Amino acid sequence: MFYIYCPYCQEHREEEEFHAAGQAHIARPADPDNCTDEEWGDYLYFRKNPRGLHHEMWVHAAGCRKFFNMTRDTQSYEIKEVYKMGEQPQIVSEQDSIARGTA
Amino acid sequence: MNKYSGFGLLKHGLSYHENWQRAWRNPKPKAKYDVVIVGGGGHGLATAYYLAKVHGVTNIAVVEKGYLGGGNTARNTTIVRSNYLWDESAHLYEHAMKLWEGLSQDLNYNVMFSQRGVLNLGHTLQDMRDIQRRVNANRLNGIDGEVLDTQQVQEIVPIMDCSANTRYPVLGASWQPRAGVARHDAVAWGYARAADALGVDLIQQCEVDDIITEDGAAVAVHTKQHGLIKADRIGCVVAGNSSVLAKMAGFSLPLESHPLQALVSEPIKPILDTVVMSNHVHGYVSQSDKGDLVIGAGIDGYNGYGQRGSYSTIEHTVQAIIELFPIFSRVRMNRQWGGIVDTCPDACPIISDTPVENLFFNCGWGTGGFKATPGSGHVFAATLAKGEAHELAKPFSMFRFNDGSLIDEHGAAGVAH
Numbered sequence A: 001m002f003y004i005y006c007p008y009c010q011e012h013r014e015e016e017e018f019h020a021a022g023q024a025h026i027a028r029p030a031d032p033d034n035c036t037d038e039e040w041g042d043y044l045y046f047r048k049n050p051r052g053l054h055h056e057m058w059v060h061a062a063g064c065r066k067f068f069n070m071t072r073d074t075q076s077y078e079i080k081e082v083y084k085m086g087e088q089p090q091i092v093s094e095q096d097s098i099a100r101g102t103a
Numbered sequence B: 001m002n003k004y005s006g007f008g009l010l011k012h013g014l015s016y017h018e019n020w021q022r023a024w025r026n027p028k029p030k031a032k033y034d035v036v037i038v039g040g041g042g043h044g045l046a047t048a049y050y051l052a053k054v055h056g057v058t059n060i061a062v063v064e065k066g067y068l069g070g071g072n073t074a075r076n077t078t079i080v081r082s083n084y085l086w087d088e089s090a091h092l093y094e095h096a097m098k099l100w101e102g103l104s105q106d107l108n109y110n111v112m113f114s115q116r117g118v119l120n121l122g123h124t125l126q127d128m129r130d131i132q133r134r135v136n137a138n139r140l141n142g143i144d145g146e147v148l149d150t151q152q153v154q155e156i157v158p159i160m161d162c163s164a165n166t167r168y169p170v171l172g173a174s175w176q177p178r179a180g181v182a183r184h185d186a187v188a189w190g191y192a193r194a195a196d197a198l199g200v201d202l203i204q205q206c207e208v209d210d211i212i213t214e215d216g217a218a219v220a221v222h223t224k225q226h227g228l229i230k231a232d233r234i235g236c237v238v239a240g241n242s243s244v245l246a247k248m249a250g251f252s253l254p255l256e257s258h259p260l261q262a263l264v265s266e267p268i269k270p271i272l273d274t275v276v277m278s279n280h281v282h283g284y285v286s287q288s289d290k291g292d293l294v295i296g297a298g299i300d301g302y303n304g305y306g307q308r309g310s311y312s313t314i315e316h317t318v319q320a321i322i323e324l325f326p327i328f329s330r331v332r333m334n335r336q337w338g339g340i341v342d343t344c345p346d347a348c349p350i351i352s353d354t355p356v357e358n359l360f361f362n363c364g365w366g367t368g369g370f371k372a373t374p375g376s377g378h379v380f381a382a383t384l385a386k387g388e389a390h391e392l393a394k395p396f397s398m399f400r401f402n403d404g405s406l407i408d409e410h411g412a413a414g415v416a417h
């Protein structure tokens, strides 16, 4: 059972008020009409699904109904941080920070 | 290998059952195999068995990080059925069903396959229309199925509340008489014993932590306990951990790993002799031969590898069960657990080659792959033996998510089972 801090309501609430909404920070291709099938399929379906640190979206469905981001360990289930849409995570895995550096 | 038989049981009884042969060896891995299968669940073990039996490939290792069948194989609620909507999946699951029907004899191991029938309940007009459509599609594919009305459902399950008085009244059901349940551990053990007898090395306590590639082709797995094991071909059958293995080889999969929970009650006298499932209120229940009620929950919405889920999910499931079976309201639950299921966007599996040569994946079975164990192993063995997909496996390539040929089975796979 998670006890989740909503960055908009600024309160801890029980998990049942929230829904997980999948991997965060997936950028929609800027020019969808000119994507290859591979790029479009990757965007729609292929996911990181890491065992360990993960950045994901949640929605406070039975509260303020806003989406926000969470960094969570998918093995220990520990919530590391929550942050608003449009913000970047403070806590990143080694691999992510390398990828970010080269991007 | 000693053949199991009634006579053997009697004979071993005379020596107080102290002289039974071990069911399989516990070998050290060789330096190189023709095929290395990663994952010793039902699907991986079945793959090894059919590779050896049907294709004569016996220089095989199955590499398992824990113990055989300790993953989802031993955590599932054992429902076996083949009433899927689309031709591609119906053919695949029916292929498995036919193998189930002779499996105990084939393996010389009692997998306790019990064709007690499965009911998929409908609670709304739309449910009933979908059921009609699915049953018609099944029958066109030669798969048994009937549409039942409320009265007929009540006759099969007298203890279920089929009155009009409930919040979600039972309007009818689809009924597959050949469907049922099997003993999950026995499936893993039966395949393991039969594969071992054909010379397959079953290597437990051996975790793959890297997949070694050369020039875009997989050449070996690296293991924590035994270092490098080389292979001509590698098949990954690791269910919830598939994305982790794919990452080792440098690509990603269209999968997300979620906890899926189940629970069993204290044993009670026989009261339910079939399997009842409901997409709409989301619950399913059967009774094991031991007498416990076996109840399956839904997946937790978040990704997780922790083999445990949230209590609220269990609470919702139990609510659905009590709605259908008020008589169970005072039964006590004994145990509860979770497995990690690899869900695919179209609720269909991936049996596929990959961007890496000589590396194949069999995954994405999500919440409902136990029923497919024999068929999955059978077609994946052919795929690994020939290096190209078996006819029945072809539609299940991972590349369907790039070319758009998805097989939407969310209706037939709506409730997690």
Ligand SMILES: Cc1cc2nc3c(=O)[nH]c(=O)nc-3n(C[C@H](O)[C@H](O)[C@H](O)COP(=O)(O)OP(=O)(O)OC[C@H]3O[C@@H](n4cnc5c(N)ncnc54)[C@H](O)[C@@H]3O)c2cc1C
Pocket (backbone or CB within 6 Å): B038, B039, B040, B041, B042, B043, B044, B063, B064, B065, B066, B067, B068, B069, B070, B071, B072, B073, B074, B075, B076, B077, B078, B079, B080, B206, B207, B208, B209, B237, B238, B239, B240, B241, B260, B261, B262, B296, B338, B339, B340, B341, B365, B366, B367, B368, B369, B370, B371, B372, B416, B417
């Ligand atoms: C609660 C629950 C209920 C279910 N109910 C049903 C049902 O009623 N009917 C149905 O058809 N299906 C059901 N399923 C789904 C079904 O259990 C699975 O689809 C099926 O068992 C998958 O089999 P498998 O052999 O692929 O996976 P598993 O049995 O999980 O085997 C994978 C193996 O790979 C090993 N492994 C993982 N990573 C590594 C590594 N790095 N190195 C070495 N080994 C590794 C694991 O230890 C594991 O033993 C249910 C699942 C759950 C969790």
Ligand SMILES: [Zn+2]
Pocket (backbone or CB within 6 Å): A006, A007, A008, A009, A010, A060, A063, A064, A065, A066
């Ligand atoms: Zn909020």
